[in-house]
Amino acid sequence: MGMTGETFPAITTRKDAVVAWGQKNSLWPMPFGTACCAIEFMGVAASVFDIARFGAELVRFSPRQSDLLLVAGTVTFKQAPILKQIYEQMCEPKWVISMGVCASSGGFYNNYCTVQGIDQIIPVDVYISGCPPRPEAILQAVLKLQHKIENPNTTPPAQFKVKEPTFDY
Amino acid sequence: MDQQAILEKLKTLLPEAIKGSADRYGQLEVQVERLKIAEVVKALRDDPEVGFNLLIDIVSVDYSNYPGWTGDRFGVIYHLKSLGLGHRAWLKVTTPEEEPSVPTISHLYGNADWLEREAFDQMGIRFAHHPNLKRILNHHEFVGHPLRKDYPITRRQWLSANESLMDEMNARLNKKGYV
Numbered sequence: 001m002g003m004t005g006e007t008f009p010a011i012t013t014r015k016d017a018v019v020a021w022g023q024k025n026s027l028w029p030m031p032f033g034t035a036c037c038a039i040e041f042m043g044v045a046a047s048v049f050d051i052a053r054f055g056a057e058l059v060r061f062s063p064r065q066s067d068l069l070l071v072a073g074t075v076t077f078k079q080a081p082i083l084k085q086i087y088e089q090m091c092e093p094k095w096v097i098s099m100g101v102c103a104s105s106g107g108f109y110n111n112y113c114t115v116q117g118i119d120q121i122i123p124v125d126v127y128i129s130g131c132p133p134r135p136e137a138i139l140q141a142v143l144k145l146q147h148k149i150e151n152p153n154t155t156p157p158a159q160f161k162v163k164e165p166t167f168d169y
Numbered sequence: 170m171d172q173q174a175i176l177e178k179l180k181t182l183l184p185e186a187i188k189g190s191a192d193r194y195g196q197l198e199v200q201v202e203r204l205k206i207a208e209v210v211k212a213l214r215d216d217p218e219v220g221f222n223l224l225i226d227i228v229s230v231d232y233s234n235y236p237g238w239t240g241d242r243f244g245v246i247y248h249l250k251s252l253g254l255g256h257r258a259w260l261k262v263t264t265p266e267e268e269p270s271v272p273t274i275s276h277l278y279g280n281a282d283w284l285e286r287e288a289f290d291q292m293g294i295r296f297a298h299h300p301n302l303k304r305i306l307n308h309h310e311f312v313g314h315p316l317r318k319d320y321p322i323t324r325r326q327w328l329s330a331n332e333s334l335m336d337e338m339n340a341r342l343n344k345k346g347y348v
Contacts, residue, residue: 077328078308078328081328081330082331110322111322111323112315112320112326113315113325115325116325
């Protein structure tokens with residue numbers, strides 16, 4: 001593209017590859033922040049960690065303008081219909097990151113009022129562990145989601161595969 | 170005023186309402202007759218020497234597994250403080266399991282409205298003549314009272330749709346004269 005010495009100024013590629021390249025580098029996240037994980041997400045968006053390096057810095061607070069739902073925090077049963085409605089208001093294509101153990105599994109709130117993982121309500125693309133997760137973990141989740149957008153039908157690469165832990169009690 | 174002076178004052182104001190008293194960790198606890206609680210709170214609030222003008226909290230207790238307890242199953246404890254004079258006291262009433270009902274004090278303190286709704290929601294204490302006694306923390310399709318000792322802590326209940334809350338909003342709009 002415009003390099004010196006080229007005789008034919010064009011490249012060939014597939015259409016879905018170009019679309020995926022654009023989508024993965026311009027994720028507009030909507031933070032569904034209900035607890036301390038949302039505070040940690042502010043640290044990711046701020047200058048030290050700077051999620052803008054990965055193209056996901058334009059935080060929208062409307063589900064209709066965003067394509068990445070970032071569920072950060074504990075979701076109670078009272079909150080569950082609200083989360084489902086917000087997910088349904090987002091336009092396709094859309095992705096979901098479950099941030100922290102509370103959103104992913106209920107965390108230590110093994111009680112009467114907390115949903116034991118938002119995947120009981122909405123589909124989740126990437127889970128992040130931690131209480132709250134370090135900002136590096138959120139950046140890794142964004143990278144993992146970018147890989148998923150680019151390769152929609154492949155399994156995750158080897159560096160993201162974690163051996164299932166075995167517990168010998 | 171110290172503990173003894175508050176107790177003596179209360180005994181002169183409403184002697185028939187006092188069932189007993191105790192020193193709990195340096196604070197005064199007065200056991201009050203259940204149906205007289207609103208009168209006692211009003212007397213302590215309006216008396217200029219006691220002047221309990223702040224309701225700190227309303228706590229409900231389930232004594233069903235409490236060691237050595239022989240009284241009624243449920244207890245309701247009112248934490249009162251005087252901002253000007255600095256002294257505090259607890260008022261304690263007990264209510265039986267079959268009819269857990271306590272007179273409301275929501276007409277005396279504004280924050281008692283939501284505190285009593287919380288005690289109703291979590292423990293099932295009915296506050297008689299409360300203006301809007303409905304659930305505040307759990308959702309409106311929830312069945313049971315989760316802080317009771319016989320509620321299994323992992324019994325989870327799904328909510329199908331959120332309630333509109335316009336009943337509370339309309340009441341406040343009416344109160345402020347916006348309607």
